[in-house]
Amino acid sequence: MKPDRLPVVVLISGRGSNLKSILDAVAAGLPAEVCAVISNRPGAGGLAHAAAAGVPTEVVDHTRFATREAFEAALTGAIDRHAPGLVVLAGFMRVLGPEFVRHYRGRLINIHPALLPAFPGLDTHRRAIEAGAAEHGASVHFVTEEVDAGPVIHQARVPVLPGDTPEALAARVLEQEHRLYPEVIGWIAEGRVRLEGDRVVREKRAAG
Numbered sequence: 461m462k463p464d465r466l467p468v469v470v471l472i473s474g475r476g477s478n479l480k481s482i483l484d485a486v487a488a489g490l491p492a493e494v495c496a497v498i499s500n501r502p503g504a505g506g507l508a509h510a511a512a513a514g515v516p517t518e519v520v521d522h523t524r525f526a527t528r529e530a531f532e533a534a535l536t537g538a539i540d541r542h543a544p545g546l547v548v549l550a551g552f553m554r555v556l557g558p559e560f561v562r563h564y565r566g567r568l569i570n571i572h573p574a575l576l577p578a579f580p581g582l583d584t585h586r587r588a589i590e591a592g593a594a595e596h597g598a599s600v601h602f603v604t605e606e607v608d609a610g611p612v613i614h615q616a617r618v619p620v621l622p623g624d625t626p627e628a629l630a631a632r633v634l635e636q637e638h639r640l641y642p643e644v645i646g647w648i649a650e651g652r653v654r655l656e657g658d659r660v661v662r663e664k665r666a667a668g
């Protein structure tokens with residue numbers, strides 16, 4: 461591993477298009493290295509993106525554990541073998557418990573398909589349309605114990621258009637997610653953004 465690159469572990473559950481955008485950004489010079497991709501679902505499509513990029517993959521199948529605590533202990537073991545400076549949730553669809561979240565505090569980020577604090581939880585695109593929102597988008601935030609409530613680092617906005625379907629809106633948001641997530645990971649890798657207490661602290665320039 462190159463010493464000037466932030467070691468990153470990415471957690472996925474599904475198709476992994478955000479993972480792909482991160483891998484592409486790394487290949488294009490983002491100062492991070494994806495050390496491993498871990499999925500809680502054996503069939504996650506995103507595992508193929510990792511393999512294609514030569515990144516080791518692992519499956520920690522939550523259905524094989526009796527309790528959430530046992531699953532998360534195994535997940536923590538799998539992650540920490542790579543000693544990551546940052547753990548990236550990219551469409552990881554399990555709620556993570558307080559012990560896990562505390563263990564990675566300040567180095568665990570998530571992308572959520574809504575302009576938080578609006579529309580935490582699932583089915584965000586349909587809910588935004590039904591609420592008559594003029595704007596929708598995606599948020600990258602530090603993960604804290606309350607689901608989808610951690611300090612927001614950055615957001616991308618898109619208009620909600622007349623006649624939008626949840627699918628059309630989701631596609632418009634996803635395009636922005638693919639730009640937003642690598643950008644924020646770059647800031648963290650360069651030391652320009654960090655979590656202090658419950659606040660996001662931004663530096664104008666990278667340290668050093």
Ligand code: GAR
Binds near residue numbers: 553572
């Ligand atoms: C993305 O839209 C991401 O924001 C969302 O799942 C999708 C994963 O797509 N995440 C959540 O809803 C987290 N609660 P991908 O697998 O193609 O990156």
